[in-house]
Amino acid sequence: MSYSLFNPLEVSLSQTEAIAPIGLRYLPEYVSTRLEDRLLDLIDAAPWLGDLKRRVQHYGYRYDYKSRRIDRSMYLGPLPHWCEYYAQKFAEEGVFRSPPDQVIINEYLPGQGIAPHIDCTPCFEDTIVSLSLGSACVMNFTNLADPTQHYNQLLERGSAVVLQHAARFEWQHGIKPLKSDPVNGQRLPRQRRVSLTFRKVKL
Numbered sequence: 001m002s003y004s005l006f007n008p009l010e011v012s013l014s015q016t017e018a019i020a021p022i023g024l025r026y027l028p029e030y031v032s033t034r035l036e037d038r039l040l041d042l043i044d045a046a047p048w049l050g051d052l053k054r055r056v057q058h059y060g061y062r063y064d065y066k067s068r069r070i071d072r073s074m075y076l077g078p079l080p081h082w083c084e085y086y087a088q089k090f091a092e093e094g095v096f097r098s099p100p101d102q103v104i105i106n107e108y109l110p111g112q113g114i115a116p117h118i119d120c121t122p123c124f125e126d127t128i129v130s131l132s133l134g135s136a137c138v139m140n141f142t143n144l145a146d147p148t149q150h151y152n153q154l155l156e157r158g159s160a161v162v163l164q165h166a167a168r169f170e171w172q173h174g175i176k177p178l179k180s181d182p183v184n185g186q187r188l189p190r191q192r193r194v195s196l197t198f199r200k201v202k203l
């Protein structure tokens with residue numbers, strides 16, 4: 001049952017009234033500003049791939065967006081030390097059962113986004129973590145079984161967002177291709193945002 005049916009007076013749900021997907025965790029200030037700048041320098045010193053609308057870097061395993069698959073032949077080598085640091089930290093903190101072994105870095109210039117999707121379920125295990133560097137943006141969630149259910153999560157710079165359970169498997173997530181985001185009745189301009197998404201490959 002959708003929330004609006006449950007409470008028919010609530011025709012327009014504000015962000016605070018919308019129900020967050022189960023398994024969505026938001027961790028603000030996960031990366032300090034000093035480390036954020038250092039990470040951005042390290043990322044920009046590495047080669048970017050330009051085969052999508054936005055630039056990306058793949059570590060651990062290459063991911064094929066067309067066939068949506070990963071196998072051993074796509075192994076690129078160990079994660080660079082700056083990714084491995086977070087991979088170990090997530091495992092130590094119990095976010096992942098064992099350290100993630102695949103990272104995709106996405107660069108979003110203002111106006112760029114990512115279409116709503118669920119991360120490949122045959123390719124990746126049940127936990128996805130994304131770090132946001134450089135800029136905030138709003139991530140939009142839509143419940144697949146009931147597309148009237150939406151949830152918007154502001155991802156501030158330096159934050160981590162964890163997707164597990166329903167947030168991983170039953171809700172699509174995406175980022176609209178906007179130059180600013182609606183936040184508390186105002187527009188929050190976007191800057192260049194770089195995200196690091198950690199996953200564990202299923203082989």
Ligand SMILES: O=C(O)CCC(=O)C(=O)O
Nearest residue numbers: 104106114119130195197
């Ligand atoms: O930029 C992000 O935080 C999310 C990226 C994403 O959803 C993906 O690469 O599957």
Ligand SMILES: [Fe+2]
Nearest residue numbers: 117118119173
């Ligand atoms: Fe995703």
